[in-house]
Structures are given as structure tokens and as C-alpha cells.
Amino acid sequence: MIRINEHYRKLKASYLFVEIARRVAAHAAAQPERPVIKLGIGDVTHALPSVAVEGFRKGIAEQAGDETFHGYGPEQGYEFLRELIATADFGERGCDVSADEIFVSDGAKCDTGNFQELFAADITVAVPDPVYPVYVDTNVMAGRTGIWRDGRYDGLVYLPGTSENGFVPPPPSQPVDLVYLCFPNNPTGSTATKAELAEWVSYARKTGAIILFDAAYEEFIRDDSLPHSIYEIDGAREVAVEFRSLSKTAGFTGTRCAYTVVPRELKAFDSQGSPHSVRDLWNRRQSTKFNGVSYPVQTAAAAVFTPEGRKEIRARSDYYLENAALIRTTMEELGYECSGGFNSPYVWIRTGTDSWAFFDDVLNRAGVVITPGAGFGLHGEGYVRISAFNHREKVIEALSRIQAALR
Amino acid sequence: MIRINEHYRKLKASYLFVEIARRVAAHAAAQPERPVIKLGIGDVTHALPSVAVEGFRKGIAEQAGDETFHGYGPEQGYEFLRELIATADFGERGCDVSADEIFVSDGAKCDTGNFQELFAADITVAVPDPVYPVYVDTNVMAGRTGIWRDGRYDGLVYLPGTSENGFVPPPPSQPVDLVYLCFPNNPTGSTATKAELAEWVSYARKTGAIILFDAAYEEFIRDDSLPHSIYEIDGAREVAVEFRSLSKTAGFTGTRCAYTVVPRELKAFDSQGSPHSVRDLWNRRQSTKFNGVSYPVQTAAAAVFTPEGRKEIRARSDYYLENAALIRTTMEELGYECSGGFNSPYVWIRTGTDSWAFFDDVLNRAGVVITPGAGFGLHGEGYVRISAFNHREKVIEALSRIQAALR
Numbered sequence: 105m106i107r108i109n110e111h112y113r114k115l116k117a118s119y120l121f122v123e124i125a126r127r128v129a130a131h132a133a134a135q136p137e138r139p140v141i142k143l144g145i146g147d148v149t150h151a152l153p154s155v156a157v158e159g160f161r162k163g164i165a166e167q168a169g170d171e172t173f174h175g176y177g178p179e180q181g182y183e184f185l186r187e188l189i190a191t192a193d194f195g196e197r198g199c200d201v202s203a204d205e206i207f208v209s210d211g212a213k214c215d216t217g218n219f220q221e222l223f224a225a226d227i228t229v230a231v232p233d234p235v236y237p238v239y240v241d242t243n244v245m246a247g248r249t250g251i252w253r254d255g256r257y258d259g260l261v262y263l264p265g266t267s268e269n270g271f272v273p274p275p276p277s278q279p280v281d282l283v284y285l286c287f288p289n290n291p292t293g294s295t296a297t298k299a300e301l302a303e304w305v306s307y308a309r310k311t312g313a314i315i316l317f318d319a320a321y322e323e324f325i326r327d328d329s330l331p332h333s334i335y336e337i338d339g340a341r342e343v344a345v346e347f348r349s350l351s352k353t354a355g356f357t358g359t360r361c362a363y364t365v366v367p368r369e370l371k372a373f374d375s376q377g378s379p380h381s382v383r384d385l386w387n388r389r390q391s392t393k394f395n396g397v398s399y400p401v402q403t404a405a406a407a408v409f410t411p412e413g414r415k416e417i418r419a420r421s422d423y424y425l426e427n428a429a430l431i432r433t434t435m436e437e438l439g440y441e442c443s444g445g446f447n448s449p450y451v452w453i454r455t456g457t458d459s460w461a462f463f464d465d466v467l468n469r470a471g472v473v474i475t476p477g478a479g480f481g482l483h484g485e486g487y488v489r490i491s492a493f494n495h496r497e498k499v500i501e502a503l504s505r506i507q508a509a510l511r
Numbered sequence: 512m513i514r515i516n517e518h519y520r521k522l523k524a525s526y527l528f529v530e531i532a533r534r535v536a537a538h539a540a541a542q543p544e545r546p547v548i549k550l551g552i553g554d555v556t557h558a559l560p561s562v563a564v565e566g567f568r569k570g571i572a573e574q575a576g577d578e579t580f581h582g583y584g585p586e587q588g589y590e591f592l593r594e595l596i597a598t599a600d601f602g603e604r605g606c607d608v609s610a611d612e613i614f615v616s617d618g619a620k621c622d623t624g625n626f627q628e629l630f631a632a633d634i635t636v637a638v639p640d641p642v643y644p645v646y647v648d649t650n651v652m653a654g655r656t657g658i659w660r661d662g663r664y665d666g667l668v669y670l671p672g673t674s675e676n677g678f679v680p681p682p683p684s685q686p687v688d689l690v691y692l693c694f695p696n697n698p699t700g701s702t703a704t705k706a707e708l709a710e711w712v713s714y715a716r717k718t719g720a721i722i723l724f725d726a727a728y729e730e731f732i733r734d735d736s737l738p739h740s741i742y743e744i745d746g747a748r749e750v751a752v753e754f755r756s757l758s759k760t761a762g763f764t765g766t767r768c769a770y771t772v773v774p775r776e777l778k779a780f781d782s783q784g785s786p787h788s789v790r791d792l793w794n795r796r797q798s799t800k801f802n803g804v805s806y807p808v809q810t811a812a813a814a815v816f817t818p819e820g821r822k823e824i825r826a827r828s829d830y831y832l833e834n835a836a837l838i839r840t841t842m843e844e845l846g847y848e849c850s851g852g853f854n855s856p857y858v859w860i861r862t863g864t865d866s867w868a869f870f871d872d873v874l875n876r877a878g879v880v881i882t883p884g885a886g887f888g889l890h891g892e893g894y895v896r897i898s899a900f901n902h903r904e905k906v907i908e909a910l911s912r913i914q915a916a917l918r
Contacts, residue, residue: 105719106688107631108779108787112795119798147582152574160574160807164567167559167766170902175554175764210617210767210802217800221652224514241799245628281513312512357582358806359574360617372515380515388519391526392648393624395617398808399765400567495577 111247114257120237120479121145124463131467141502143431144473146290146449146491148355149498150423152404153416156354159407163400177396180387181208181363185402188409189363193348199335205367205383207390208397208405212320212349212362217242218393219316219345219364220282222385223372227281230261232273234291234480234487236318239284255482264483265292267454271443272296275307283308285334286318288325291480291489292452293428293444295330301337308343314372314382315344320362323353323421325447341367345382352449352493354408354417361397361405424449427499428492434503435490438510449492452477456486463488469509472502518654521664527644527886528552531870538874548909550838551880553697553856553898555762556905557830559811560823563761566814570807584803587794588615588770592809595816596770600755606742612774612790614797615804615812619727619756619769624649625800626723626752626771627689629792630779634688637668639680641698641887641894643725646691662889671890672699674861678850679703682714690715692741693725695732698887698896699859700835700851702737708744715750721779721789722751727769730760730828732854748774752789759856759900761815761824768804768812831856834906835899841910842897845917856899859884863893870895876916879909 124144132140152160166172180186186203194201209215217238220229225247231239233256240257243249250258261280263273271294272287285304287296296304308315315334322332331337334344346365350356366386371379397405407413425446432445435453445451455462459476466472466488475491477484492499531551539547559567573579587593593610601608616622624645627636632654638646640663647664650656657665668687670680678701679694692711694703703711715722722741729739738744741751753772757763773793778786804812814820832853839852842860852858862869866883873879873895882898884891899906 106721106779107634108781108792109629109631110781112629112787112792113781115795119795122798145583149577149580149582151577151580152571154575157571157575160571161568164559164564164571167567168561168564170556170558173556173558173762173765175556175762176552177765210805213802214800222516222519224516225654227514238799245796245799314513355580355582358580358584358803360802360805372513374515374517374520380519385515385519388522388526389652391529392645392652393621395620395767396765398617398767398805400807401805 109245111245114244114249114251115241116252119241123479124473124475127464127467128473135471138471140467140471140473141494141498142473143491143494143499143502144475146352146493147357148352149494150355150420152355152359153408153413153420155407155410155413155416156404160400160404163403167400174399177399177402179391179394179396181206181397182402185406188406192409192414194333194335197332197336199333200341201335201365201367205365207364207366207386208402209362209364209394210360210397212318212347212351213238215347215362215364216316216318218389219386220246221389222382223282228261230263230276230280230283232284232286232289233262233264233482234477234484235284236286236290237480262481265289265294266483267441267443270294271452272300275304279311279313281313283313283315284318285315288321288448290321291450291475291477291484293448293450295325295327295447297329298331298337301331301334305334305337305340305343309339313343314370317344317346319346320349321352321448322348323417324425324449326425327447330447341369343370345370350405350408353421355420356405359401359404361401424492427494427496430499430503431490431492434507438507451490451492453488453490454486455488459485459488466506466509470502470505472505516652518652521651521656521658522648523659526648530886531880531882534871534874535880542878545878547874547878547880548901548905549880550897550901550906550909551882553759553900554764555759556901557762557827559762559766560815560820560827562814562817562820562823563811567807567811570810574807581806584806584809586798586801586803588613588804589809592813595813599816599821601740601742604739604743606740607748608742608772608774612772614771614773614793615809616769616771616801617767617804619725619754619758620645622769622771623723623725623754625796626793627653628796629789630689635668637670637683637687637690639691639693639696640669640671640889641884641891642691643693643697644887669888672696672701673890674848674850677701678859679707682711686718686720688720690720690722691725692722695728695855697728698857698882698884698891700855700857702732702734702854704736705738705744708738708741712741712744712747712750716746720750721777724751724753726753727756728759728855729755730824731832731856733832734854737854748776750777752777757812757815760828762827766808766811768808831899834901834903837906837910838897838899841914845914852899858897858899860895860897861893862895866892866895873913873916877909877912879912
């Protein structure tokens with residue numbers, strides 16, 4: 105008789121954004137006269153950049169003719185795209201990343217979720233708290249945790265991000281094997297300096313850990329002193345994987361394209377202590393369980409890395425950053441302590457109260473959807489996240505409703 | 512110190528089609544004057560159907576405007592597409608499948624590869640032999656097998672498909688927990704009758720097994736007595752998952768869209784014997800590790816299910832089936848016993864010889880790429896697979912080269 109993967113039973117009832125969607129639907133049904141404004145989930149609201157639309161159309165025109173048709177593509181992504189990424193995202197910032205270390209995929213959610221498959225079931229995993237839930241839930245499913253108890257899973261090492269450490273947790277005192285980091289951070293909007301990342305790289309080199317570095321929001325960095333990539337830190341190629349995404353930077357949330365960098369020097373070890381190339385393991389995983397990204401999506405993505413495309417997405421992220429500054433200013437005027445909103449599309453707001461109650465309050469009184477910090481972990485309690493992804497007039501309207509409701 | 516998933520070490524050196532690509536590249540470098548003709552990997556060669564191109568363009572036009580833009584979509588796929596699938600693929604054949612039991616994805620390779628995650632690590636798995644390698648390799652990675660020995664993995668139950676059973680293996684004498692079946696079959700081209708599938712459904716109901724039914728080639732069935740879906744068999748909803756794909760049927764190999772049906776009645780059990788909905792487990796898995804299919808790909812897919820689209824893909828599969836008949840006739844004339852080629856785009860040819868040697872011989876003497884049966888398992892030895900996916904003139908040229916080389 106077939107038995108389930110019992111680890112699924114440890115999962116909390118519902119993925120955070122599914123629960124939010126449920127509450128929003130209930131509210132909308134109860135108060136249909138005032139449309140809700142969504143500053144919750146980090147989903148972009150503006151049309152796909154025009155260069156990407158053109159790139160998309162070009163790809164489809166090729167698919168429409170027998171002579172130019174593309175069937176199965178490389179599981180790793182087309183070289184034309186990987187070469188562009190290597191140059192634009194890494195080479196130009198002085199990072200040594202080559203095209204054959206880049207794996208194109210349909211989403212950073214998939215990649216950050218799947219990468220743990222390469223490692224042993226009994227390794228020790230460290231995650232930030234607050235945390236993007238995918239890092240945690242995928243390790244729960246893989247059996248690397250105990251049960252859920254008092255707001256945490258047994259067996260995981262939590263790295264508290266607090267106002268005291270500027271929401272940049274330092275390395276823990278004990279050794280761990282796998283560490284998830286995300287900067288600019290989701291949900292706190294915090295950024296890590298080169299010195300802070302160097303401390304993590306040094307920790308990983310010393311303890312033999314691997315860092316899974318989620319850089320999905322690097323496009324929003326404006327402070328030139330801040331690193332965009334972990335490979336700006338010496339020695340990172342031996343200890344870090346980096347995840348990137350076009351979702352927020354180029355409006356690809358509905359179009360789906362991301363990429364992951366796995367340097368050739370990165371090794372993990374078998375039980376005899378022999379090293380294995382993590383790049384080769386990921387390549388094997390992707391070749392076996394994935395069939396590459398839609399060809400026209402890859403031509404759309406390639407267009408983003410042209411000089412024209414980069415100018416267009418810069419203007420786009422400028423716009424969202426202006427929204428973020430408005431949100432932060434307004435919430436500070438209302439007396440709340442804030443993090444993020446600069447170099448990040450998220451503002452992390454200390455409410456001091458039960459964050460689901462604050463979420464419900466803002467939803468019911470202002471008709472605005474935000475995200476309760478408690479959904480991101482124990483250290484998210486007492487905070488909420490407001491996302492800058494919306495049209496300016498919607499953001500202004502939402503802030504004015506929030507001001508009226510909370511003042 | 513980080514340790515690898517040791518199960519990856521059990522995997523054979525390389526995925527079948529990677530090895531073929533390697534040999535073809537070496538051959539092309541050595542004999543550049545005669546371009547090789549590919550009848551190996553089952554990749555379509557004709558342009559995307561015009562209705563799908565139009566659907567694709569419509570989706571992109573929507574992505575190009577703020578008012579019509581789609582960001583993150585449902586992880587399960589858009590309802591407009593799932594409703595069309597439920598009616599066209601199932602309702603019209605008398606199968607009771609509803610839209611909320613359909614999960615749209617970027618490939619049947621991903622879904623057939625990922626589905627095993629829902630089950631315990633120590634269940635017993637049965638696979639056909641010959642077999643689509645993804646069913647096997649993903650279970651090796653998950654630790655459900657022992658080592659590779661004498662052409663097989665310890666711990667897997669192999670179901671031999673032989674000329675004696677018409678390449679339709681009957682249920683085994685022992686109980687197993689999870690069974691992979693594929694009809695029309697890849698690689699043998701065999702089809703299962705309703706009576707044969709009913710025997711499997713009855714076995715699964717009796718033993719508490721779940722059948723993962725891969726119907727990626729159902730579009731090629733022309734014999735009206737043959738089932739297209741396992742849900743044409745009474746009682747299948749309690750024991751079977753079905754995988755479908757637009758890759759071969761609608762030329763989506765480079766565009767990427769597939770779907771999986773998980774009926775509400777399907778249950779698996781925890782260690783206390785309590786039932787759990789497999790649909791809900793899959794929904795949780797997809798919500799956590801997947802972010803939905805590209806919106807324009809879904810509008811392209813939806814166009815395939817219109818009356819016009821279905822007419823176009825029928826004409827396309829007719830064309831490939833005519834190729835298949837030519838291949839089968841020619842190989843039979845050359846004295847080879849064949850299976851498939853009717854109701855299937857694959858012809859499975861008994862050579863009686865070492866199949867990699869036969870592959871090399873056809874590649875070197877005829878410049879034609881086929882697939883060695885041994886790559887699909889022990890019972891593939893002595894066979895090769897020829898795929899009908901190519902242009903008619905290429906197929907005719909390939910067959911004439913093969914005739915000259917082998918006669």
C-alpha cells in the first residue's frame with residue numbers, strides 16, 4: 105500500500121501567500137464597493153518592458169517557421185542568453201563567472217527550492233528569520249527538520265534578523281552545512297555590505313559550508329558601495345551559489361525566467377571525504393528533471409541584457425524605488441520605525457503589535473493588502489512588509505487610506 | 512562540512528540523450544560533408560501550429576499593456592486553460608475529470624520526475640523495461656534503489672516489455688507501491704487495450720498501488736478501440752495519476768507546456784494508515800516549488816484546444832504517422848521485426864545485435880541518428896528506436912541511406 109512522504113505532514117497548514125489570498129478574497133466578498141489595493145505579494149504591476157516584448161515576438165516569429173523553429177533546447181538555457189548574463193551581470197562588475205556556470209530556469213522559487221536536493225538528508229541547514237518561506241518548506245519536505253513547535257521547526261538553525269543587527273544576521277557560533285542568505289533582503293529590505301558578506305564567505309570557507317545566495321533584488325541597489333553579487337567577495341566562488349531572477353527587475357513574474365550560478369570551484373563531499381563538483385550535480389539534476397525554458401521566453405530575456413533593455417529596466421526600478429521611498433516616508437511620519445525602501449522595493453515596518461491583527465486591520469479599515477511579518481517567521485512578529493510594486497496613483501491612494509485609518 | 516546526496520553517485524555516467532549528442536557531435540566533426548539526419552530523440556521539427564502562434568501573440572500583446580498585464584499566475588495554471596483541457600481531453604471522451612484536478616506545468620519530464628517526491632523513501636517502485644530513463648533516474652536520486660549492477664538498479668521492480676507480451680507488461684506477481692506505465696509507449700510504440708489497462712487498474716486497487724500513467728503520446732492513437740486516457744477504465748480515479756504534454760502533439764517541445772491530472776479520490780497513506788489526498792499533496796508541492804507556466808505559453812496552449820487548433824494538430828500528427836508507417840515498412844522490407852509506427856510516432860526495431868554498435872553503424876555508414884534500445888534498459892538490448900519526427904523528405908532520404916547501408 106502506497107505511503108506518503110511523512111515530512112509533508114510537518115508543514116504548517118498553508119503557504120503564506122495562499123492564506124493572504126484567502127483573507128483578501130473573503131474581504132472583497134464582504135466589502136465589494138471599495139476595491140482593495142495590493143501592496144502585499146511582491147508582484148510587479150507594469151507591462152513587460154518594450155524590449156522584452158520585442159524579444160518575445162522575435163522568438164515567436166522563429167517558432168512560426170519550419171526553418172527557424174526551435175524544439176528541445178539545452179536544459180541549461182541557450183548560450184546566447186547565458187553569454188549575455190555572464191557579461192552584463194558579472195563581467196562588468198568584475199566578477200569571474202562564465203556562461204557554462206549559469207543555468208537558466210523558469211524561476212528562482214524553483215531553483216532555491218530544488219537546490220537542496222543535491223545534498224545529504226542529514227546536513228544542518230541555517231535560514232534567516234524572518235525568511236522567504238520557500239527556503240524552509242522545501243527543507244521540511246526533504247526531511248531535514250523535526251516538527252513545527254512554538255513557531256519554528258526543530259533541527260533548523262535560525263539566524264535572527266533584528267533591528268539590533270540591522271536585519272543582517274552574522275554567522276552563527278556553531279558550524280552549519282548549508283546557509284540561505286538573501287540581499288537585498290526579502291522581507292526586511294535590508295542590504296549587506298561587502299564586509300558583512302565577507303564575514304559570511306570567511307565563515308563558510310572555515311566551516312566547509314555552502315551559501316545559497318538569493319540576489320533576486322540586486323537591481324534595486326543604488327548605493328555604489330553595496331555588492332550586487334556575492335562573487336564580488338574574494339573566495340566566494342569556492343563556497344557560494346547565486347540565484348538571480350528577471351521577475352522583479354524586468355517584470356517577468358508572469359513570463360518566468362531566472363538563472364542560477366554554480367561556480368566550477370564549488371565542491372561538496374561524499375561520506376569518504378572525496379570532493380564532488382556541485383556544478384556537475386546541478387547539471388545532472390536539471391538534465392534529468394527539467395527540459396529548459398521556453399525559447400521565446402529566452403529571446404525575451406536576452407533583450408533585457410541589451411544596452412536599451414538595461415536602460416528600460418533601470419527606469420522601471422527607479423519608479424518602484426520612488427514608490428518605496430513614499431511608503432517609508434509616510435510610515436515614518438505615522439511614527440513607525442522602518443527598514444528597507446532604499447536599495448530595495450520592500451519596506452519593513454515595526455508595528456510592535458500582532459502582525460496578522462495589523463494585517464487584518466489595514467485590510468478591513470483601509471482596504472490595503474500588506475504582508476504580516478509573522479508569516480516570515482518568529483522574528484517577523486511585530487512587523488509588516490509593504491511592497492512598492494504598484495502604480496504610483498495606487499500607492500498614493502493606499503498610503504492616504506492607511507494614514508486615515510491609522511492616524 | 513557539506514555532504515552530497517550520495518544517491519547521485521549511483522547514477523550511470525550520463526543521461527541517454529546526452530551520450531547520443533556526444534557521439535553525434537564527434538561524428539559530425541569527423542564527417543562534416545554529409546549532414547546527419549536526426550531520427551533519434553523524439554523532437555518535433557515543424558513550426559508551432561498557426562493557432563498556437565496566434566494564441567502566443569495574443570498573450571504577449573496583453574503582457575505589453577499595463578491594463579492587461581498578468582503577473583504571478585496560479586501555480587496550478589489558469590482556469591481558462593484547465594477548463595478547456597477538462598472538456599476537450601477528458602469530458603468529450605466520457606472521462607470524469609474536472610479543472611481543479613488538472614495541474615498545468617512546463618513539461619511532463621518535470622512532472623513525471625517530481626511526482627515521486629510525494630511518497631515515502633522506502634516504497635517499492637515498478638518501472639517498465641525498456642523505460643523512459645526519467646522514471647528510473649529520479650527514483651535513484653531519491654534513494655529508492657540500491658546500486659547499479661548488471662544493467663539494473665537493485666531494489667527496483669522491472670516489468671519486461673517483450674515481443675512475447677506485445678511490449679505491454681502485465682502486472683507483476685508481487686505487490687508494489689508505485690507503477691510507471693506509458694501508452695502509447697516510449698520507446699516501443701506499443702499500445703495498451705482497455706482490457707490490458709483494466710488489468711492494471713484492478714491490480715492497483717487490490718494491492719493499494721498508485722499508477723503514474725504517462726499519456727504524452729495519446730494524440731497519435733487512431734484505432735478507436737484503444738483508450739486515450741486511463742480514466743476510460745472504471746475505478747481508475749482511485750488509483751491513477753495521468754501525465755499529458757503538448758510537446759509532441761502540438762509541437763511544444765521548445766515552447767514548454769504539459770499538464771497532470773490528480774483525481775480527488777486518489778489517496779496515499781501515512782504510517783498510521785490514515786488516508787491523505789494525493790491531489791492536495793501535489794498542490795502543496797507545486798505551490799511551494801513552482802510558480803506557474805509563462806502566461807503567453809498558456810494562451811498559446813489554450814488555442815490548441817479550440818476546434819480550429821484541434822484540426823491543425825490532428826493534421827500534424829497524421830503527417831508524423833505517415834512518416835512512421837514509411838519507417839516501419841522500410842525496416843520490415845529490410846527483414847526486421849517491428850513494433851509501433853501505428854498509433855505511435857516511434858518504431859521499435861529488433862536488430863538482434865548490440866544496440867549501441869547498431870547505432871554507431873547507422874550513424875557512421877548512413878549518417879542517420881537513431882536511438883539504441885540498450886539506453887532504455889536491459890530489455891532494450893537488441894532493439895533500436897526510430898522516431899517519425901522529421902520532415903518527409905528527410906525521412907525518405909534517411910530511409911534510403913539506411914537501405915543502402917544495411918542491405
